[in-house]
Amino acid sequence: xxxxxxxxxxxxxxxxxxxxxxxxxxxxxxxxxxxxxxxxxxxxxxxxxxxxxxxxxxxxxxxxxxxxxxxxxxxxxxxxxxxxxxxxxxxxxxxxxxxxxxxxxxxxxxxxxxxxxxxxxxxxxxxxxxxxxxxxxxxxxxxxxxxxxxxxxxxxxxxxxxxxxxxxxxxxxxxxxxxxxxxxxxxxxxxxxxxxxxxxxxxxxxxxxxxxxxxxxxxxxxxxxxxxxxxxxxxxxxxxxxxxxxxxxxxxxxxxxxxxxxxxxxxxxxxxxxxxxxxxxxxxxxxxxxxxxxxxxxxxxxxxxxxxxxxxxxxxxxxxxxxxxxxxxxxxxxxxxxxxxxxxxxxxxxxxxxxxxxxxxxxxxxxxxxxxxxxxxxxxxxxxxxxxxxxxxxxxxxx
Numbered sequence: 573x574x575x576x577x578x579x580x581x582x583x584x585x586x587x588x589x590x591x592x593x594x595x596x597x598x599x600x601x602x603x604x605x606x607x608x609x610x611x612x613x614x615x616x617x618x619x620x621x622x623x624x625x626x627x628x629x630x631x632x633x634x635x636x637x638x639x640x641x642x643x644x645x646x647x648x649x650x651x652x653x654x655x656x657x658x659x660x661x662x663x664x665x666x667x668x669x670x671x672x673x674x675x676x677x678x679x680x681x682x683x684x685x686x687x688x689x690x691x692x693x694x695x696x697x698x699x700x701x702x703x704x705x706x707x708x709x710x711x712x713x714x715x716x717x718x719x720x721x722x723x724x725x726x727x728x729x730x731x732x733x734x735x736x737x738x739x740x741x742x743x744x745x746x747x748x749x750x751x752x753x754x755x756x757x758x759x760x761x762x763x764x765x766x767x768x769x770x771x772x773x774x775x776x777x778x779x780x781x782x783x784x785x786x787x788x789x790x791x792x793x794x795x796x797x798x799x800x801x802x803x804x805x806x807x808x809x810x811x812x813x814x815x816x817x818x819x820x821x822x823x824x825x826x827x828x829x830x831x832x833x834x835x836x837x838x839x840x841x842x843x844x845x846x847x848x849x850x851x852x853x854x855x856x857x858x859x860x861x862x863x864x865x866x867x868x869x870x871x872x873x874x875x876x877x878x879x880x881x882x883x884x885x886x887x888x889x890x891x892x893x894x895x896x897x898x899x900x901x902x903x904x905x906x907x908x909x910x911x912x913x914x915x916x917x918x919x920x921x922x923x924x925x926x927x928x929x930x931x932x933x934x935x936x937x938x939x940x941x942x943x944x945x946x947x948x949x950x951x952x953x954x955x956x957x958x959x960x961x962x963x964x965x966x967x968x969x970x971x
């Protein structure tokens with residue numbers, strides 16, 4: 573040991589003794605109080621540019637509105653916000669690390685794209701930072717790679733379609749064709765449909781797919797016409813979904829072969845799809861038209877606050893805020909009290925615009941899935957396809 577290192581060690585020991593002495597006489601209490609009073613650092617890693625930018629804004633709006641309605645604090649502590657544009661790019665690890673390592677956030681909220689989410693997920697598992705997923709439905713996050721510090725407030729990719737099969741069979745559609753983009757979300761949506769449809773007694777006569785984000789549907793629509801199934805079920809979203817709906821009608825299939833889908837088929841695209849969407853039936857954990865006081869009040873408040881109408885993404889952001897508030901309040905703002913924080917979040921009942929929901933043992937919502945029919949550019953609720961539906965959480969070791 574060098575003289576300087578010996579001096580350094582003595583200095584540390586001296587300071588440690590002083591700290592212990594101060595603590596024993598109560599002199600540290602103001603410092604401890606200041607530490608407790610420090611702001612909670614909340615990181616938002618969402619798409620703010622590109623295809624999913626509108627979704628990122630809706631989610632952030634929902635998060636902030638929920639927290640403001642609950643007093644604007646987390647467990648009595650002020651909030652400091654940090655934002656990173658996830659760019660819907662697979663630099664998920666790099667961008668998440670900016671928030672965790674550089675900005676030292678206590679909680680990371682993100683994201684929309686399942687591929688980006690897996691980058692965030694790696695950082696969350698490696699560092700232990702609390703991660704709340706407001707959209708991405710990738711199965712691994714709450715199945716084989718589930719983690720005590722990761723909670724999803726949206727859905728798993730197979731959850732909406734896990735409620736789709738029985739309503740189709742109940743309507744006499746016992747032979748169906750499935751069509752989707754061939755990528756992770758499409759494959760996982762098919763898992764839910766296959767399970768529910770075959771268990772209800774239906775037969776999938778053909779599974780059709782095309783590469784994401786290809787929208788050249790004509791050859792596959794011609795094949796559907798030749799197969800003459802009782803119905804078609806699908807998973808598409810965004811601009812591709814609007815084109816599929818229009819092409820389906822243009823191919824002469826509308827009115828002849830009923831079209832069903834995961835709710836994302838008709839979510840946010842009804843203006844673009846036009847009359848071609850009328851009559852399409854989907855399953856989803858939310859609908860704008862839910863006639864409940866809770867949903868109507870939420871929609872009114874959101875419209876007043878942001879001068880726009882909320883969608884399912886705003887609801888998921890809102891519920892993320894509600895979950896965070898419940899957890900933080902339970903530990904009086906001490907997000908470092910992780911076992912108590914996680915327990916509070918696991919046992920939370922979220923009074924959501926979509927209806928009350930709880931958290932599964934794998935940290936995914938247990939929620940009602942609604943049956944919706946498009947009528948005059950609106951997803952109208954025509955029933956409940958499944959009550960309190962849980963993702964199976966296959967491979968999760970938290971339970």
